[in-house]
Amino acid sequence: MTTKLLIAYYSSTGTGTQMVKWAKEAAEANGAEVRLRKVHELAPDVAIDSNPAWRKNVEASKEIPEVTSDDLLWADAYIFSSPSRFGVMASQLKQFFDLQGGLWAQGKLANKFVTAFSSAQNPNGGQEQVIQGIYTVMQHWGAIIVPAGYVNPSTFAAGGNPYGTSASIDGEGNMLKADEVKAAVQDQTKRLVDVTSNYLG
Template sequence: MSTADISSSTTKISIVYYSGTGNIHKLAVAAEEAAAKTGAEVRLRRVAEYVDASLAPEFTEWTEAWRENAEAIADIPTATADDLDWADAILIGGPGRFGMIPAPLKHFIDLAWPLNARGGLSGKVMSSFTSTGAPHGGQEATILSLNTVFCHWGGIIVPPGITDDIMTAPSNGNPYGVSSVSGQQAVPGRLAENVTEDNLAAIAHQTRRMLEVADALRRGRAADADR
């Protein structure tokens, strides 16, 4: 891209997420809407399951909710490494699994290895978000695991911090990345009902904040190239 292209184009953000029963999907859509309102170019991309059936069929209500969510998000394009390469800013979300990155999302991260190996992710603005079944269900550990990946990629991590009053709302509070509490049980027909309006406002704030930084970096790099 030429210097003229950099200075005249809009900031590009890829929102990449894995969602089992809809909570992360709802947050990702809120992030997409917030990014679009800033004028950014946005790609909303889901990370596909790599299994064809529920991992916990004995939990019938969870399995029904999992199937319902899979049908609801089927039309959203599947994430590829190109979506990371394209973006100036990368927002990644996934549920916590015992305080770790969920397996489908980890698999996607592994697929980005060739892009990372050639330095294609270095210097991009990155941030993350999560959801767990309980308030202390590994939210911070999951976020920090994703942020560790960003360190390997050479990303510029932009957390939400406590930079807006919405971050101290009762259902928020995680300065590392927006987190929601999905509740102990997924209920078919009531997907993501535990994602609060404050959670949605917080992910919108996080998205705007990282876009502000990404836009400043992009313009600064263009100015440096012109000198």
């Protein structure tokens, strides 16, 4: 049975966009059917235009559809990704979660498998808190959390976050240790697909 994977994310300047594209590659290479979706942007154009990298990412990701509740129903497993906003997930992703009360009340979000990524401007920018915040929501949904854990050497090479792969950027907006982060993202994705596939039989 083919695993159906929803990758839903928010990214302003593109770090998260790159991470989820790596995840999509890995999931498809491991036999999953993937929907890559972004969450709805809440920031006004004046804010986006104040940062050239933000506007560039918005334009570059125009072809990626916005996530819907139907995507949640379709999927067997989820990957969620968010940058750190003062140590918590971005409001854009949180709003999407907040709109799922109807599905949650019907029990339709339970028993889905989930893992998460995060990013911030520095190595101690709240990445672990962001992932734990996502997992808190997932526990309320009754989802089954599949963390990165310490099961792949890539986790250590990318910074050692057992909750989920996290990235940092330098002063020029470039991802630090990009090759290591890519490997960790792809190993974490494969782990999620494998666990989900084993459960589905």
